[in-house]
Amino acid sequence: MICAYKCISSSMYKTSVRGFTLMEVAVALLILSMVLASSLQLVGQYADERVLIRERFLANRVGWNRLLEKYQELEGWHSYGSLISRRIEGSENQGGADWQWKLGVEDAMGRQLYRFEATVVKKSQPRPSSVLAIFLIDESLRE
Numbered sequence: 001m002i003c004a005y006k007c008i009s010s011s012m013y014k015t016s017v018r019g020f021t022l023m024e025v026a027v028a029l030l031i032l033s034m035v036l037a038s039s040l041q042l043v044g045q046y047a048d049e050r051v052l053i054r055e056r057f058l059a060n061r062v063g064w065n066r067l068l069e070k071y072q073e074l075e076g077w078h079s080y081g082s083l084i085s086r087r088i089e090g091s092e093n094q095g096g097a098d099w100q101w102k103l104g105v106e107d108a109m110g111r112q113l114y115r116f117e118a119t120v121v122k123k124s125q126p127r128p129s130s131v132l133a134i135f136l137i138d139e140s141l142r143e
Contacts, residue, residue, distance in 0.1 A: 055122065058095040059129035063118035065092070066103050067134045070116055074138050091123075098123045105138075112137045 020028075089102040104117040113135055120130040 054095070055097070055129055058097060059099060059120040059122065060132065062092050062094050062099045062101055063120045063130045063132040066101055066118045067116060067132060070103065071134070071136060074136055099129075108135055110137075112139055114138050 088104075089100070092099050092101060100121045100123060102119045104119065106115045106117070108115045114137075115133055115135055117131065117133045119128050120132075121128050
């Protein structure tokens with residue numbers, strides 16, 4: 001009876017300690033590496049988009065500066081004269097970058113309504129970074 005009790009009790013307390021196999025560890029590392037690689041790719045895309053958004057923001061600032069300068073000229077708000085605002089193209093430094101801008105004027109519907117378009121290009125890029133337009137009444141352009 002004592003032997004039977006010892007045999008039963010010793011088999012009850014035996015636990016099998018089992019660890020991960022090499023295959024399970026390899027699969028876990030593969031999954032982890034795929035997750036890390038995709039997260040690094042997303043961080044890189046985020047950084048690229050952030051740079052593009054900043055450049056577009058700065059280009060829009062340059063364009064709106066030119067269009068608002070034209071608006072102020074037409075409204076007679078300039079107290080320093082309109083020599084700067086009469087230019088139709090030029091360059092400006094904004095955010096540590098050099099930007100080329102060009103102001104175009106087209107006829108629009110109406111007697112004195114004109115479409116003013118500011119095109120802004122970063123000096124190192126061939127394509128425009130920003131093209132903005134505004135419709136203004138300009139009595140000085142009418143013949």
